[in-house]
Amino acid sequence: MSAAIRIQQVSKCFGSTQALDRVDLEVQQGEFFGLLGPNGAGKTTLISALAGLVRPDAGSLRVMGHDVQGDYRAARRHLGVVPQELVFDPFFTVRESLKIQSGYFGIGHNDDWIDEILENLGLTSKANANMRMLSGGMKRRVLVAQALVHRPPVIVLDEPTAGVDVELRQTLWAFIRRLNEAGHTIVLTTHYLEEAENLCTRIAMLKAGRVVALDTTANLLRRFSVHALRLRTGGTLPSELARDGAESGGWWSFPFDGFDQVETLLARIRAAGCRIDDLEIGKPDLEEVFVRVMQGQAG
């Protein structure tokens, strides 16, 4: 079985800016894959190269085994891309836009699937509305619908929830999860790291056009992030305790590997005669992983 996406040694320069630097990446069929990185890391360039909108200077990209340059027709039929920018054609209604997009892929009679997409994205009541009349969130839904009209096995969502309300996020993720469960490969870029943590089984992090971390979400959390005992105390911590933690905004944070260490820590604090005013256990999260990876800290 070929990989859903295979990216080999892809480089791309825009003038003196190295947007992508020998990127190697493979996404397996059926995966829910996250592509993370700060602004300008090369995520959108990589997606654009995959979609044939950007031609790489070196390397090759394949979608379901089809080269995106040499066998572009097959590659594009297998790929659905939700672009980052909120773009739309102001001349057409929602349904016209979807029918036209189906036609571009050679699909003539697609009304049943279009109705299903409209229903799943909460767009049925807007089907005959002109695109200009829709709110930003509704336009974003139509963008998702347009990427799905040809039932692509690989779906790339480039920051699909940027600036949209909670309701759309929930609707969208429920639908995308169902598509993933039905076998579609999903590649997601987002700045909402909580979304990526909840949805993606594997994550790549890009920095300055290079892949700086690539692993399962669980492994990344294990490698780069730890649990921490966070507390506020009534007095000053003695120096032998303070050097094991870090203080921020009145809260002390003590990282630990195993829960048995919590008991020891609490006993030391009690023995030092400090009163505990508040206490919580901090769980590892992707935001911490992201910050540490981008700061170049090894796991």
Next chain:
Amino acid sequence: MRHGGFSTLLYKEVLRFWKVASQTVAAPVLTALLYLLIFSHVLEGHVKVHGVAYTAFLIPGLVMMSVLQNAFANSSSSLIQSKVTGNIVFVLLPPISYLEFFLAYVLASVVRGVVVGTGVLLATFWFAPLTFAEPVWILVFALMGGAILGSLGVIAGIWADKFDQLAAFQNFLIMPLTFLSGVFYSINSLPPFWQQVSHWNPVFYMIDGFRHGFFGVSDASPWLSLAVVGTCLALLTAFSLNLLKRGYKLRA
């Protein structure tokens, strides 16, 4: 709904201009009608060209000018709008070849040009007795002229990054070429120097060949006009296809 990238893109481009027909069809017909009313009022009775009354002579010129200008406007405005708003991505993501892309935009331009040209003809032929001496030439030059300006529109739409760049292309190239091509006069009435200059204007051959279809007489042989127009179409097609194949300003 049509099947396939080419036919859908062609359908979309035609639907796009048809949805705003008052602006893309009715307005240019009205403009041509105003030209006819003004020029025929001033010159009818004073000027005869090739033995044809001035108003009758003017009508085919106005029809062809409308075909050409609207063919250019269709592809160029569609592309620049799509580029500026970003929705060009909807055409670039599907499996549409650069040849299909080119043909769809050019044919849609021809359709708009012919629709507007027909509208101008229907609105103006009441004003003078028109003949259709050799209708094949009318059809050939209308289609080829529309295709040439449609191709130029593709080139301009791809090249321009902003609306004012496209306006410059239209104002400083397309308008002078069409207005100085013999729409309103026979180039035989010009001084020898300007006659020579006119012979370097390919739009002159489009107008002259088109007019030959109505009256059976023209400034140049229709076969010469066909050769010039055919060569222009081949060159512009090759140039446009080269741009599209390289992804110039469309695929980074």
